[in-house]
Amino acid sequence: MAEVTIRALRKTYGGLQVIHGLDLDIPDGAFVVLVGPSGCGKSTLLRMIAGLEEVTEGDLMIGPKRVNNLPPSERDIAMVFQNYALYPHKTVAANMGFALKMRGMDKDAIRQKVEHAAAILGLTPYLDRYPRALSGGQRQRVAMGRAIVRDPQVFLFDEPLSNLDAKLRVQMRTEIKELHQRLKTTTVYVTHDQIEAMTMADRIVVMQGGRIEQVGAPLELYDRPANTFVAAFIGSPSMNLLDGRIADGRVEVAGTTLPLPPGVPADEGREVVYGIRPEHLAEAGQGLVAKVAVVEPTGSETHVVLRLAGREITAVFRNRVAFGPGATITLAPDPSASHLFDKATGKRIQAAQ
Helix, strand or coil, X not given: XXXXXXXXXXXXXXXXXXXXXXXXXXXXXXXXXXXXXXCCCHHHHHHHHHCCCCCCEEEEEECCEECCXXXXXXXXXXXXXXXXXXXXXXXHHHHHHHHHHHCCCCHHHHHHHHHHHHHHHCCHHHCCCCXXXXXXXXXXXXXXXXXXXXXXXXXXXXXXXXXXXXXHHHHHHHHHHHHXXXXXXXXXXXXXXHHHHHHHCCEEEEEECCEEEEEECHHHHHHCCCEHHHHHHCCCCCCEEEEEEEECCEEEECCEEEECCCCCCCCCCCEEEEEECHHHEEEEEEEEEEEEEEEEECCCCEEEEEEECCEEEEEEECCCCCCCCCCEEEEEECHHHCEEEECCCCEECCCCC
């Protein structure tokens, strides 16, 4: 196991810069998830750590060693890809042990390592099968087993669950998390799915446009997003963001006034963005007056899409709702769970110390 240290890292393709001077510390034994929309640079960063993309500028350290110019085989990492990348003509056991065979390891030692990894992953009954005889989830376990037998310092996962159906994705993310808890190997995991990020990570790195927007524990990012991008990206359904203005110690939003979040300075006339998560809206006698557009019952919750002052917002109710499309309801935000961002910069307005 080892920490991964990134300093002033840049990646340029011709004249196009796609990674803009990143600084990031990944602690030894951590499970860190890189998340962001398509094209944000998360897979490029992962491939730079793996040695599959060259570093244009900056420093990339795995443990005490600077690895900028080392080939992947000398970085002591193991990577699990989106498409499994299994050899179709080799058995599960042969696929898992192939990298060790190429190293010249003794056959008995390879067998022991493969059998140990297979036991961890529940693959023992399938060691003599070929990939074509396995389900998608089993193939992904084989790919993980191939990484485990190498006993690397760092595991790298590049959207490993994106080819699986929804139910299997939930099962596999639990298995990957349990695997990390057992092995304690430093893990860097890339996904565009923020639910995966929230449920699996010790720390999340939110990226946009080749830059890091925020790094923190899942609930830290959820409860205190650093800017409107993180606020909108983390959480499903995403946070409602409404343009507003501070006046007379309150926030003018969508034709009404609401309390300021606790401790936020009342800067008269300041243009702001008011944020409230869907689950922090409740029916009330006073507040935001909105028209119901769609009601989506999910069983344990009811998601309601509404029109408010020309834009769409979402509310989540734990109880069953009596109203339907076309109804007009009044929603009161929970003041203690509201957020305020500067409209010009998008940055969170911090409470006064």
